[in-house]
Amino acid sequence: MKTLWKMVSELSTTNESSPQGKIIALMNQKGGVGKTTMAFNMAHALARQSKRILCVDMDPQFNFSSMFGVNPAERPHIHHLLVNSLKELKPLHTACLLDEVIVRAKTIDGVHIDVLPAGQELSGFELTVAGINSPRQLILKKFIEKNNLRSMYDFIVIDGPPTLGLLVVNILCAVDGVLYPFVPDSFSQQGLKNIQQVLEDIREMEICPVPRNLGYIPNLFDARRKQVHADFEKIGADLGSGRMFVPFTNRVQFTKAQASRKSVFEFQANEFKEIQEQFMNMAQTVQQELMS
Numbered sequence: 001m002k003t004l005w006k007m008v009s010e011l012s013t014t015n016e017s018s019p020q021g022k023i024i025a026l027m028n029q030k031g032g033v034g035k036t037t038m039a040f041n042m043a044h045a046l047a048r049q050s051k052r053i054l055c056v057d058m059d060p061q062f063n064f065s066s067m068f069g070v071n072p073a074e075r076p077h078i079h080h081l082l083v084n085s086l087k088e089l090k091p092l093h094t095a096c097l098l099d100e101v102i103v104r105a106k107t108i109d110g111v112h113i114d115v116l117p118a119g120q121e122l123s124g125f126e127l128t129v130a131g132i133n134s135p136r137q138l139i140l141k142k143f144i145e146k147n148n149l150r151s152m153y154d155f156i157v158i159d160g161p162p163t164l165g166l167l168v169v170n171i172l173c174a175v176d177g178v179l180y181p182f183v184p185d186s187f188s189q190q191g192l193k194n195i196q197q198v199l200e201d202i203r204e205m206e207i208c209p210v211p212r213n214l215g216y217i218p219n220l221f222d223a224r225r226k227q228v229h230a231d232f233e234k235i236g237a238d239l240g241s242g243r244m245f246v247p248f249t250n251r252v253q254f255t256k257a258q259a260s261r262k263s264v265f266e267f268q269a270n271e272f273k274e275i276q277e278q279f280m281n282m283a284q285t286v287q288q289e290l291m292s
């Protein structure tokens, strides 16, 4: 019997005028630079601009899922869906359907966000798919296509892992654009350089279009420290022509929001206004860039 999800997704694809959703990812090989924080708040900013949003957690540490209050230890997650999407591996694994995994996470102030959670098993993804014949780099891209996710959502926001490797290649091959959060220090810059190298490899392999650089997001910027300004100038020059968003300073509001698993938009206090605006502006820029 057809699942409800399949019927809905077929209906969406038969409507030829249905717009195609865009896919973005937050990437940096370095951990602790704000990928998950930015992904979570960007998703909420996009949702507030009347967008249907799907958040996809691609980090085995599943912080993004936790922000939505999802505990993947108790349920199937993206790893099981990806493995099940492969003909060669499907018979070896427990069956798993999209509508068992997707979490209708939130409806607050009319804002609706769905989530595809990650879980620890995702750290074994590379090994699990090592022997397959189909292109291993395109598993996520094909999964999104097969399930018509672009016609179900206006934006799909992917949170990337602090690693290089097959998960990162799969993300870069599946998305239209990438946002790069970074802390103005040399480790974080190295993390960006390593991702750029993966993009170069993808370009050379000619397996898929290379995603657009939507911009760099300087984070945890400590304006009082002289060295930070010097590092920031140097990183800006090294990164070249990409868009540089307004830096986020170290803000206690992020800690408060994270502690209560809320986006910065769910707080009325004045102290949240500035970062709310920052995210709304970034969301608008990303939309304009991807629609152009």
Ligand SMILES: Nc1ncnc2c1ncn2[C@@H]1O[C@H](COP(=O)(O)OP(=O)(O)O)[C@@H](O)[C@H]1O
Pocket: 030, 031, 032, 033, 034, 035, 036, 037, 038, 063, 162, 219, 220, 248, 249, 250, 251, 252, 254, 255, 258
């Ligand atoms: N601008 C900021 N001000 C204060 N804390 C921040 C800021 N950006 C991120 N954090 C905190 O830093 C930690 C790491 O951020 P996170 O988004 O998890 O990074 P990543 O996903 O790159 O590992 C989190 O506890 C987060 O709340």
Ligand SMILES: [Mg+2]
Pocket: 035, 036, 037, 059, 063, 064, 159, 160
């Ligand atoms: Mg993270």
